Amino acid sequence: MTRLLLFATVIAAAMPAPGQSSSLVGTWTLSHADKILPGGKQVPDYGADPHGIAIFTEDGRYVVEVFRSDRTKFASNDRATGTPEEYKDALMSTSAHFGRYAVDQQSGTIRFTVDRASFPNWDGTSRTCTFVLDGDTLSWRTPPRPDGSIPVTILERARR
Numbered sequence: 516m517t518r519l520l521l522f523a524t525v526i527a528a529a530m531p532a533p534g535q536s537s538s539l540v541g542t543w544t545l546s547h548a549d550k551i552l553p554g555g556k557q558v559p560d561y562g563a564d565p566h567g568i569a570i571f572t573e574d575g576r577y578v579v580e581v582f583r584s585d586r587t588k589f590a591s592n593d594r595a596t597g598t599p600e601e602y603k604d605a606l607m608s609t610s611a612h613f614g615r616y617a618v619d620q621q622s623g624t625i626r627f628t629v630d631r632a633s634f635p636n637w638d639g640t641s642r643t644c645t646f647v648l649d650g651d652t653l654s655w656r657t658p659p660r661p662d663g664s665i666p667v668t669i670l671e672r673a674r675r
Contacts, residue, residue, distance in 0.1 A: 539618060539625075543569040543653055543670035548581045548610075551656075553663035560666060561608070569653075569670050577616040577627065581668070583608035609633050623647070625655060 545567030550560040559565070567581040587604040589597045597605070612632035618625050627642045646655040651672035659665050 537573070538648055539571045539616075539653065540573050541571065542673040543571075544673050545569070545581060545668070546652075546671050547667070547669040549667045549669070550660075550664040551667060557667065560664075561610075567668075567670075568673075569668075571616060575615050575617065576613070578611075578613040579627075579668075580611040581609070606633070612637055618646075 545565055548559070548561040548565040548567065549557050551557050561567075561581055561583040562585050564584040565581060566584055567579070569577065569579045571577050586608045587601055589601045589605075591597065594605075610633055612627065612629045612634075614630035615628045616625055617628075623645055624643050625646050627644070629637045629640050629642065631638050642657060644655040644657050646653065652669065653672070654667060654669040657666045657668075
């Protein structure tokens, strides 16, 4: 009986937490960070060659980081003494957040419960995004921004 209980415990620990999708668990690399404009046109949001990563763990934790490739370096080489333009570019060329996630397969959504984000207004909030998983390609759309554009994130499963 003890062996059976131990086996059941090991199997349960290896399964995704409730609300997680084992198909999302792992590391994903960014291929596109676009936005759909109010007129319907899809354009790059973080430049032609954005860089980024998303990691989803079995226990429901996540991290997402998106960076524009052509970021302005601080002339002073000291982040504490940047110019207003350098600070603005640093903020606008990055989107990062981490926390917990839950997948609703039926509605095709991911709920990101944000612990902290590069945009402080997201700290302690939840964001629900529609997603599509097509083989090794994962994409999601976030709710529209105040300007009406809809961010679209497209990732590929990382290869070993």
